[in-house]
Amino acid sequence: MAEVVLEGVGKSFGAVKAVADLSLTIADGEFVVLLGPTGAGKTTTLRLVAGLEKPEAGRIAIGGRDVTREPPAARNVTFVFQQYSLYPHLSVYDNLAFPLRSPARRVPEPQIEETVRSVARLLRIEDKLKNRATQLSGGQMQRVAIGRALVRSPSIYLMDEPLSSLDAKLRSELRVELKRIQEQLGATILYVTHDQTEAMTLATRIGVIEQGRLIQIGSPREIYENPVSAYVASRLGSPGINLLPLALAPTLAAPHGATTVGARTEHLRIRRAAAGTGAVTGQVNWVEHLGDQNHLHVSVGDRSLVTLSDPDSGLDRGDTVAIDFVRPLFFDAAGARVQAG
Amino acid sequence: MSAGLTTAHSVVEPGRLSKRIATIVVVLYAVLTLLPLGWIFLTSLKSPPDSISYPPKVVFQPTIEGYCNLFTTRSRQTADYIKSLPPPSGSCEQIARDRNMVVVGTSNYAPRFLNSLIIAFGSTFCAVTLGTLAAYGFSRFKVPLADDLLFFILSTRMMPPIAVAIPIYLMYRELGLSDTKVGMILLYTAVNVSLAVWLLKGFIDEIPREYEEAAMIDGYTRLQAFRKVVLPQAATGIAATAIFCLIFAWNEYAFAVLLTSGEAQTAPPFIPIIIGEGGQDWPAVAAGTTLFLIPILVFTVLLRKHLLRGITFGAVRK
Numbered sequence: 001m002a003e004v005v006l007e008g009v010g011k012s013f014g015a016v017k018a019v020a021d022l023s024l025t026i027a028d029g030e031f032v033v034l035l036g037p038t039g040a041g042k043t044t045t046l047r048l049v050a051g052l053e054k055p056e057a058g059r060i061a062i063g064g065r066d067v068t069r070e071p072p073a074a075r076n077v078t079f080v081f082q083q084y085s086l087y088p089h090l091s092v093y094d095n096l097a098f099p100l101r102s103p104a105r106r107v108p109e110p111q112i113e114e115t116v117r118s119v120a121r122l123l124r125i126e127d128k129l130k131n132r133a134t135q136l137s138g139g140q141m142q143r144v145a146i147g148r149a150l151v152r153s154p155s156i157y158l159m160d161e162p163l164s165s166l167d168a169k170l171r172s173e174l175r176v177e178l179k180r181i182q183e184q185l186g187a188t189i190l191y192v193t194h195d196q197t198e199a200m201t202l203a204t205r206i207g208v209i210e211q212g213r214l215i216q217i218g219s220p221r222e223i224y225e226n227p228v229s230a231y232v233a234s235r236l237g238s239p240g241i242n243l244l245p246l247a248l249a250p251t252l253a254a255p256h257g258a259t260t261v262g263a264r265t266e267h268l269r270i271r272r273a274a275a276g277t278g279a280v281t282g283q284v285n286w287v288e289h290l291g292d293q294n295h296l297h298v299s300v301g302d303r304s305l306v307t308l309s310d311p312d313s314g315l316d317r318g319d320t321v322a323i324d325f326v327r328p329l330f331f332d333a334a335g336a337r338v339q340a341g
Numbered sequence: 342m343s344a345g346l347t348t349a350h351s352v353v354e355p356g357r358l359s360k361r362i363a364t365i366v367v368v369l370y371a372v373l374t375l376l377p378l379g380w381i382f383l384t385s386l387k388s389p390p391d392s393i394s395y396p397p398k399v400v401f402q403p404t405i406e407g408y409c410n411l412f413t414t415r416s417r418q419t420a421d422y423i424k425s426l427p428p429p430s431g432s433c434e435q436i437a438r439d440r441n442m443v444v445v446g447t448s449n450y451a452p453r454f455l456n457s458l459i460i461a462f463g464s465t466f467c468a469v470t471l472g473t474l475a476a477y478g479f480s481r482f483k484v485p486l487a488d489d490l491l492f493f494i495l496s497t498r499m500m501p502p503i504a505v506a507i508p509i510y511l512m513y514r515e516l517g518l519s520d521t522k523v524g525m526i527l528l529y530t531a532v533n534v535s536l537a538v539w540l541l542k543g544f545i546d547e548i549p550r551e552y553e554e555a556a557m558i559d560g561y562t563r564l565q566a567f568r569k570v571v572l573p574q575a576a577t578g579i580a581a582t583a584i585f586c587l588i589f590a591w592n593e594y595a596f597a598v599l600l601t602s603g604e605a606q607t608a609p610p611f612i613p614i615i616i617g618e619g620g621q622d623w624p625a626v627a628a629g630t631t632l633f634l635i636p637i638l639v640f641t642v643l644l645r646k647h648l649l650r651g652i653t654f655g656a657v658r659k
């Protein structure tokens with residue numbers, strides 16, 4: 001395990017700036033999750049660390065050693081790919097043994113067998129070791145792919161949406177497993193996901209990327225409670241943060257320069273009431289029943305808010321509601337955060 | 342879905358009627374192409390008089406005379422001389438004596454056949470090896486002018502190879518490559534390599550790079566990753582390409598006639614020579630042709646599974 005440092009790294013594909021001036025330090029044993037929409041440059045960042053892409057600018061160091069010009073094999077990293085993760089012509093066992101059998105590594109065969117079996121046990125794929133890699137379900141493939149990363153102890157594990165093709169139950173199981181393994185091994189991990197639950201639960205720190213730029217990095221709590229922009233704020237929280245033009249809430253005490261108010265469920269107090277009694281008046285559009293909770297869709301002016309509500313709040317379609325804000329977030333016209341008061 | 346109307350499992354599968362028509366067409370075509378081959382095989386088992394009898398005989402007494410004549414050279418002797426000889430040592434000797442001849446040696450068919458094997462398999466090996474490496478290069482690296490180079494490679498196939506016969510003949514004479522196995526292997530490799538590059542590039546393009554990237558991260562060099570990851574997955578394409586190359590090199594006639602006469606002569610130009618030797622010995626010719634078909638048949642059957650998948654150009658890989 002080692003510290004990984006990216007310094008001002010940039011990479012373009014033709015006119016597309018996939019990664020721009022990205023600086024990031026991943027401490028030894030840290031679990032950093034990159035969040036961002038599709039095409040933001042997350043995969044490219046991982047590929048740069050792995051050495052699969054050469055950066056045009058900046059440098060990359062692993063464990064204090066500058067590896068910017070080194071080939072992937074010399075970097076001692078592992079990569080769990082977004083897709084095509086397994087060698088289709090090999091059995092599961094051979095897939096897991098593949099990294100250990102590299103001519104550069106020369107691990108003796110009995111030791112390979114021991115490692116492969118213990119990793120297979122950990123990921124509960126022991127009974128599939130003889131299968132061809134193509135004769136597995138998507139979830140099993142993904143576990144083998146993770147297993148292939150776990151058979152050796154690299155400087156850093158790079159994982160590109162490793163749980164994306166799993167069903168919800170397996171995903172949460174593996175999420176817990178992954179966190180446990182990481183703590184047990186003290187592994188350094190750089191992890192990409194679209195799933196905010198994964199980001200929130202796994203990460204020591206979350207980095208939010210937009211168009212190749214690292215917009216904000218911090219603990220999950222920091223990112224959630226203290227986003228630097230409306231963009232970052234909209235990455236986390238379910239349902240997503242509601243952004244309303246301040247013009248719709250003229251009575252709200254907003255800091256200077258703010259044009260938008262951002263409100264998550266916990267920032268909203270909604271009650272059935274006559275118009276004019278709250279900061280904003282709205283109308284319940286419809287109620288989605290999720291089981292333990294409801295999604296409440298409320299129209300305010302020409303905008304719509306989505307918030308969680310208790311199933312026995314008694315609110316129903318057509319109700320007029322008064323909405324109050326409790327310490328919401330404010331953003332300026334460019335989307336940057338404006339601190340209240 | 343209305344049951345019983347069709348046996349097709351999915352809408353893209355042809356219906357029963359079109360399947361039946363397809364079967365009839367395929368069977369007709371197979372009969373048409375197999376008929377001459379069957380006739381050649383029958384002829385190879387006929388005696389020379391039977392082989393030229395009119396109307397042609399379908400029922401006849403089979404004999405191995407054609408095969409004997411193919412592999413031996415014989416000389417005509419007087420009946421008295423033949424009577425003075427010790428009893429015949431084998432059935433071929435016996436057959437020869439029945440026609441007032443004695444076997445005086447072995448014919449050139451076996452060495453010519455061996456030449457064919459060496460040259461065809463040798464050139465196939467070279468063409469497929471070069472083709473695989475070149476295709477990999479074109480597929481994975483930014484080769485300057487890649488499109489032009491690929492077009493150039495293809496353009497070597499645009500004229501019939503025999504169009505360059507005279508320059509090659511002169512070149513080979515100058516270089517001392519005429520009538521050498523090396524020369525023939527080089528020539529057939531040169532003709533086949535363009536086909537190999539184009540076919541294999543398609544196959545290798547279809548193998549996602551991620552596999553090699555994964556291998557390179559797993560501690561393999563590019564060449565090791567190529568061997569461990571790309572080659573096994575390109576096996577289908579390599580097999581199909583090898584068959585195409587082998588068929589060309591095995592059957593090639595024009596250059597073989599032009600450039601070989603002795604040491605490196607292949608079987609195709611040798612077979613017509615049999616016709617000329619002492620009357621038209623059709624059973625021997627047929628025997629030579631029948632045996633000539635065997636290697637390609639064996640090779641194709643061995644690789645059939647790959648070939649069938651290969652001809653669809655990787656579309657149903659997995």
Ligand SMILES: Nc1ncnc2c1ncn2[C@@H]1O[C@H](COP(=O)(O)OP(=O)(O)OP(=O)(O)O)[C@@H](O)[C@H]1O
Nearest residue numbers: 013016017018036037038039040041042043044045
């Ligand atoms: N090999 C390439 N050639 C050209 N453009 C590329 C290449 N790889 C990535 N890009 C471009 O770089 C940008 C970033 O791509 P990247 O794969 O890093 O996105 P991502 O954040 O991983 O997205 P996703 O969440 O969809 O996987 C995209 O605009 C993409 O089109």
Ligand SMILES: [Mg+2]
Nearest residue numbers: 042043082160
């Ligand atoms: Mg990606």
